[in-house]
Structure formats: structure tokens, C-alpha cells
Amino acid sequence: MPFLKHRRPPESMRRFYNWFCRHYNSMEKTMTPTITGAVDAHVATIPGVSGKTALEYACGTGFLTLQLARLFKTVTARDASTGMLGKARFRAARACLTVDFRDGDLLAIDEADNSADWCFISFALHLFSAADQEKILGRLLAVAREGVIIIDHTRKWEPLTAFVEWLEGSHYDIYVKTDFHAMANRLKVKSFTEISRKTCVVMIFRH
Ligand SMILES: C[S@@+](CC[C@H](N)C(=O)[O-])C[C@H]1O[C@@H](n2cnc3c(N)ncnc32)[C@H](O)[C@@H]1O
Numbered sequence: 001m002p003f004l005k006h007r008r009p010p011e012s013m014r015r016f017y018n019w020f021c022r023h024y025n026s027m028e029k030t031m032t033p034t035i036t037g038a039v040d041a042h043v044a045t046i047p048g049v050s051g052k053t054a055l056e057y058a059c060g061t062g063f064l065t066l067q068l069a070r071l072f073k074t075v076t077a078r079d080a081s082t083g084m085l086g087k088a089r090f091r092a093a094r095a096c097l098t099v100d101f102r103d104g105d106l107l108a109i110d111e112a113d114n115s116a117d118w119c120f121i122s123f124a125l126h127l128f129s130a131a132d133q134e135k136i137l138g139r140l141l142a143v144a145r146e147g148v149i150i151i152d153h154t155r156k157w158e159p160l161t162a163f164v165e166w167l168e169g170s171h172y173d174i175y176v177k178t179d180f181h182a183m184a185n186r187l188k189v190k191s192f193t194e195i196s197r198k199t200c201v202v203m204i205f206r207h
Helices: 010-022 022-043 061-069 081-094 128-145 159-168 180-186
Strands: 053-058 074-079 100-103 116-122 144-152 191-196 201-206
Touching: 010 081, 010 159, 022 081, 022 116, 022 144, 022 201, 053 061, 053 128, 061 074, 061 081, 061 116, 081 100, 128 144, 128 180, 128 191, 180 191
Parallel strands: 053 074, 053 116, 074 100, 116 144
Antiparallel strands: 144 201, 191 201
8 A cells, every 4th residue: 555655765765874873773682693693504604705705785884794704805895874884884893803894875886897706785675676676686796706695584574574664664565575586587697595584584696
């Protein structure tokens, strides 16, 4: 129903996160085990990971970024919100981890093709329309030499998540229905795996 839909345009989304960054640490209790579990199972197990490079988009306050920095040779992390990036920089410095943090827009990805081994997005793909999701994945697949890993909400519609995502102005209602297998076929990836975990989904698009 249209009145239940609330889509935030990019500039409003950036302003929202510049405000919300002050409260994002309250997510730590739930996010940390979710992301740690996904990383331990599906990222730390990448063969030769310590010699590889990672690029993360929409890094937020760095929940995933710091874990990538402990595994990969180098990590570049980008986000559209300077507030979220500021928190992530602080968190990395406190943990004595080196990350190249930069401003960056998922709707205008400007990395050169084949410039990172793996690309990541955590809890941000659902912010975008199905057409933009496909555009974003297509661009990241061009940047990544090996593949793209998405960590995001479980694909079972949850009322509480739907309410939070309505406030956020995301496309959660579309995201839970998107056929990512079909999208992976259209993007001509060599393999696609969607792993449903208790508190998230992990999608691996591999060349
Ligand atoms: C729900 S938070 C997720 C943050 C982090 N990845 C995590 O797992 O905690 C969504 C993030 O997407 C960022 N974002 C929203 N639109 C973006 C865009 N067009 N380009 C880059 N980042 C964007 C926001 O600033 C915010 O940091």
C-alpha cells in the first residue's frame, strides 16, 4: 500500500545518517555478534585472505570494516555520511587498525575496474530500489577481481524490521522479495550463494 511506503531520496538519506550516527552505537549489541558470525563463517575462510585487498561501501560506523581490517592485507571503506565515517575513523584508530576511509556514493561508484579482490556491503543494499541494487552489484562486480559479499537483513519479512526500515526510508519491502538468484544470472556471475543465518543473510557473488 503506497501510504505504508516511505522512500528517502539520497540527499535526505545522507542527512538522516549524519544525525543517526550519534545513536548508531546503540546497535552494537545486536550488530557485533551478527557480523562477527558471518565474517567468521564466510570471510575468514577465503583462501589466502591475508594477502588480499577489500573494498567496503556504506561502511557506516565500521562494524564490518574493523573485522575486514584484521583479515585483509588492505581495506578501503567508503560511506556517503561524514558523520558515520567520523565514527568509523575513531573506532579504527582506537583499535590501532589501518583503514583508508573515504567519502563515497554507492550510486556513483568511482573505483577502477579490477581494483580490489573482494567488495563488501553490510546492511545497506536494502536501502535501494531493485534497479539500483542491480546497478550497484554490477558496478561492484566490475571493481572486484574475485567477488562481492553482501551481509544484510534476513529475507523473511519481520514487522519490527519493517517499522525501523520505514523510518529509515529504505526499500526493505522490495528487498525481502527480490530474486537475487535471477539477478546473479543477469549479472553473469560464475556462482551465487545465498546463506540464511539466524540474524542476517550472506550473499556471495563470485567470478
Ligand atoms: C544501516 S547503515 C549500515 C552501516 C554498516 N555497513 C553496518 O553494517 O553497520 C547504512 C549505511 O549506508 C550509508 N549509505 C546510505 N546511502 C548511501 C550511498 N548512496 N552511498 C554510500 N553509503 C550510503 C549510510 O550513510 C549508512 O552508513
